[in-house]
Amino acid sequence: MSREQTATGAAPSKETPSKETPSKDTPSMTSSMSRRDALGASAGLVVGAALEATLAGCRADAPSANASEPAATAAAPTPRAPAEPGKFTLEQRALVDELTEYLIPETSSPGARRAEVAAYIEGVVFAVLDEEDRQAFCAGLDAIDASARQKHGRAFWSCGAEARSKLVRAFFAADAKGAPSGGGHAGSPGAAAVAATNELERAFRERLRELTITGFCKSRLGATRVLQYDPIPGAYDGCRSLESVGRAWATS
Amino acid sequence: MDQKPKPNTFDAIVVGTGISGGWAAKELCERGLDTLVLERGRDVRHVVDYTTAHQAPWELPHGDRLTAAERKRKHIQIRSEIVEPSNQHWFVNDDEHPYIEEKPFDWIRGYHVGGRSLTWGRHCYRWSDLDFEANAREGVGVDWPIRYRDLAPWYDHVEAFIGVAGQAEGLSQLPDGKFLPPMPLNCLEAHVRERMRERFSDRRMTIGRAAHLTQAHLGRGQCMYRNLCMRGCPFGAYFSSNAATLPAAVVTKKMTLRPHSVVTEVLYDDRAGKAVGVRVVDAETKKTEDFFARVIFLNASTLGTSFILLNSVSRRFPNGLGNDSGELGHNLMDHQFMTGAFGNFGGFADRYYSGRRPTSAYIPRFRNVKSKTSRYLRGFGYQAGASREDWTRAIAEVSVGAALKQALAEPGPWRMGMTAFGECLPHHDNRVKLDRERPDPFGLPQLSIAAEHRENERAMRGDMRDSAAEILEAAGFTNVETFDLPSPLGSCIHEMGTARMGRDPKTSVLNANNQVHGAPNVFVTDGACMTSSACQNPSLTYMALTARAAAFAVSELDKGHL
Numbered sequence: 017m018s019r020e021q022t023a024t025g026a027a028p029s030k031e032t033p034s035k036e037t038p039s040k041d042t043p044s045m046t047s048s049m050s051r052r053d054a055l056g057a058s059a060g061l062v063v064g065a066a067l068e069a070t071l072a073g074c075r076a077d078a079p080s081a082n083a084s085e086p087a088a089t090a091a092a093p094t095p096r097a098p099a100e101p102g103k104f105t106l107e108q109r110a111l112v113d114e115l116t117e118y119l120i121p122e123t124s125s126p127g128a129r130r131a132e133v134a135a136y137i138e139g140v141v142f143a144v145l146d147e148e149d150r151q152a153f154c155a156g157l158d159a160i161d162a163s164a165r166q167k168h169g170r171a172f173w174s175c176g177a178e179a180r181s182k183l184v185r186a187f188f189a190a191d192a193k194g195a196p197s198g199g200g201h202a203g204s205p206g207a208a209a210v211a212a213t214n215e216l217e218r219a220f221r222e223r224l225r226e227l228t229i230t231g232f233c234k235s236r237l238g239a240t241r242v243l244q245y246d247p248i249p250g251a252y253d254g255c256r257s258l259e260s261v262g263r264a265w266a267t268s
Numbered sequence: 269m270d271q272k273p274k275p276n277t278f279d280a281i282v283v284g285t286g287i288s289g290g291w292a293a294k295e296l297c298e299r300g301l302d303t304l305v306l307e308r309g310r311d312v313r314h315v316v317d318y319t320t321a322h323q324a325p326w327e328l329p330h331g332d333r334l335t336a337a338e339r340k341r342k343h344i345q346i347r348s349e350i351v352e353p354s355n356q357h358w359f360v361n362d363d364e365h366p367y368i369e370e371k372p373f374d375w376i377r378g379y380h381v382g383g384r385s386l387t388w389g390r391h392c393y394r395w396s397d398l399d400f401e402a403n404a405r406e407g408v409g410v411d412w413p414i415r416y417r418d419l420a421p422w423y424d425h426v427e428a429f430i431g432v433a434g435q436a437e438g439l440s441q442l443p444d445g446k447f448l449p450p451m452p453l454n455c456l457e458a459h460v461r462e463r464m465r466e467r468f469s470d471r472r473m474t475i476g477r478a479a480h481l482t483q484a485h486l487g488r489g490q491c492m493y494r495n496l497c498m499r500g501c502p503f504g505a506y507f508s509s510n511a512a513t514l515p516a517a518v519v520t521k522k523m524t525l526r527p528h529s530v531v532t533e534v535l536y537d538d539r540a541g542k543a544v545g546v547r548v549v550d551a552e553t554k555k556t557e558d559f560f561a562r563v564i565f566l567n568a569s570t571l572g573t574s575f576i577l578l579n580s581v582s583r584r585f586p587n588g589l590g591n592d593s594g595e596l597g598h599n600l601m602d603h604q605f606m607t608g609a610f611g612n613f614g615g616f617a618d619r620y621y622s623g624r625r626p627t628s629a630y631i632p633r634f635r636n637v638k639s640k641t642s643r644y645l646r647g648f649g650y651q652a653g654a655s656r657e658d659w660t661r662a663i664a665e666v667s668v669g670a671a672l673k674q675a676l677a678e679p680g681p682w683r684m685g686m687t688a689f690g691e692c693l694p695h696h697d698n699r700v701k702l703d704r705e706r707p708d709p710f711g712l713p714q715l716s717i718a719a720e721h722r723e724n725e726r727a728m729r730g731d732m733r734d735s736a737a738e739i740l741e742a743a744g745f746t747n748v749e750t751f752d753l754p755s756p757l758g759s760c761i762h763e764m765g766t767a768r769m770g771r772d773p774k775t776s777v778l779n780a781n782n783q784v785h786g787a788p789n790v791f792v793t794d795g796a797c798m799t800s801s802a803c804q805n806p807s808l809t810y811m812a813l814t815a816r817a818a819a820f821a822v823s824e825l826d827k828g829h830l
Contacts, residue, residue: 118668120673120676123670139329143330233676242676243659251493253622256622264680
């Protein structure tokens with residue numbers, strides 16, 4: 017009795033993350049069985065032993081650790097603490113914050129940081145995503161951290177602002193070039209594993225884009241200051257000048 | 269009416285408060301019957317219990333995405349892809365209400381006052397004699413015992429009360445009704461309507477005829493164009509039992525509404541040859557209690573009603589109430605859909621819209637209307653909608669920073685999608701039965717369902733897909749892409765049949781007035797009564813059949829026939 021509404025929207029939604037509701041138009045995150053295994057195995061090839069030291073994973077049910085607020089993005093070196101259950105580690109949170117603000121920066125209007133997109137992503141990663149996708153997301157974060165250790169000999173959050181910014185830029189630049197940010201060894205015996213890593217990195221980037229854009233456009237600041245939101249339109253005009261409307265609507 | 273001879277006794281009992289149960293309650297109460305209305309779920313008070321109705325996107329958990337735990341609790345309901353935190357309280361928890369899928373069947377439902385009238389798609393289309401005569405003409409199933417002329421005044425009656433916004437088109441296969449002013453097509457839809465008029469003599473695009481108020485109507489407010497209907501409308505601007513029929517029944521002071529009342533069977537008196545009441549398990553206390561009345565309306569939803577009938581075993585009816593024919597539980601139908609096409613449109617770059625229209629455009633059936641034009645029987649209609657792509661398009665792109673932000677703030681290109689709704693023929697082997705070996709948490713048998721789309725549906729499906737692309741291409745769309753996704757029975761949430769109306773007690777469960785053969789004071793007027801499925805959304809027809817049967821029941825009572 018009620019499928020009509022979703023069945024006929026002109027543009028299919030691209031924001032559904034759950035495997036239970038696959039949509040043709042959802043950016044594919046479904047490398048079925050052993051995404052996590054593949055990541056674990058192939059990441060080692062690229063970034064070496066550094067990975068082992070940094071992989072904090074995502075703890076959905078670990079015993080409670082010291083509760084503390086996420087570090088400011090300037091990321092003063094703090095002692096490494098295990099994640100609270102259902103939360104990113106401080107390092108992961110700071111990294112997510114930096115990545116989202118790079119994607120949607122503050123300009124004349126608020127960006128992802130002010131819209132608290134990292135908190136949205138934390139909620140989705142720990143409550144909404146399936147275990148496999150959660151692990152893949154956290155492994156994606158940790159791979160960036162590993163890349164920092166490889167290039168700069170220190171964790172992402174303890175790199176300087178300049179170095180962090182370069183790492184983030186390199187991570188997203190890979191998207192445009194279709195190449196991995198960590199560098200590859202095409203033709204080497206590990207080429208297949210490298211390709212698998214690249215694929216995981218691409219999938220992670222896509223997930224990050226999806227969560228950042230969704231979290232921002234559904235936030236109060238994003239919906240009202242960058243897009244526009246009308247809680248009670250009161251009337252429908254199906255054909256008017258774009259100029260008279262202005263910015264895009266946040267909801268449809 | 270008579271003095272009550274014993275406790276728990278009423279003139280009439282209505283089982284269910286969804287779209288047809290609400291109508292039975294309203295009509296029986298307004299015609300003077302003391303009516304007990306039983307609902308298996310909780311009460312839902314109009315407006316005050318629409319707890320999410322005013323929440324902004326940022327006030328909903330996780331941007332209105334279900335958590336992994338919530339998806340597990342509703343693992344069947346989410347197959348519909350319409351369940352969200354903002355409406356999940358209108359859908360059952362599947363582990364509490366199991367059923368057996370011998371073949372895949374999506375049973376999407378909510379147990380609460382108002383039922384699926386809160387979450388329905390609101391499209392309202394009359395059937396015509398093209399539909400009522402089809403079975404007889406083609407030798408499929410059994411003949412409908414009624415024709416359009418029998419139902420037309422009741423379509424009038426129902427539309428006048430619920431309020432249907434729509435455009436008269438003068439089409440024989442989709443009779444015009446009593447419409448409120450239509451909602452407009454947008455720029456692109458209006459363009460497609462014109463191009464279709466030029467290119468196809470047999471096809472027309474019109475605005476969906478839907479139960480939304482485009483002006484204040486009988487004390488209910490007009491649509492505010494929020495398109496948040498599925499949360500419940502605080503303005504009462506779309507039709508639901510909660511907003512319209514149940515309040516009308518309350519006004520009569522004749523209605524006793526009893527939530528948490530799971531009807532397990534109809535009590536049949538072998539000697540009197542009629543039903544005397546129903547047995548209820550209280551969903552909270554688990555206590556059993558009987559209620560009595562002279563007339564009983566079953567409006568528990570198609571499968572809920574077939575469950576009750578199958579579980580009502582007496583000496584006279586050892587295989588379920590009214591099941592002399594052996595057809596009870598059989599001939600289950602559901603529209604097939606999830607196929608159609610999308611396309612992009614290059615023009616109207618300087619045009620946009622404001623307000624969120626809560627309904628789509630509609631293309632009525634054009635196959636096999638005036639003459640047979642395909643190798644399969646019957647036909648399909650389309651629901652279609654055009655819009656400019658929104659911010660979600662940026663997810664698949666690669667822009668970052670200020671450029672990405674700019675893209676989010678601008679509407680994307682125009683795009684249109686069309687989804688077909690195809691008729692499903694009645695087939696005896698598409699059936700439900702009771703499984704008494706595996707009781708549910710109430711200790712009741714589970715429904716076991718084995719149904720599938722068959723040869724005619726499969727033959728139609730490719731045309732449903734390709735004709736959508738043909739229309740879009742003819743209207744100047746580019747990048748036209750078709751889609752064809754699995755659509756098991758139940759997935760359209762238009763399940764119907766299992767207690768069909770007919771002319772002969774040997775081959776049907778109900779007569780022309782929706783009376784159960786052999787139990788004339790029991791009426792079935794929900795989707796279970798349907799003899800064929802047509803391709804139109806069925807709720808309007810359920811409502812018209814209910815109002816008609818209620819008037820008949822009262823006149824029979826007055827004559828002393830029941």
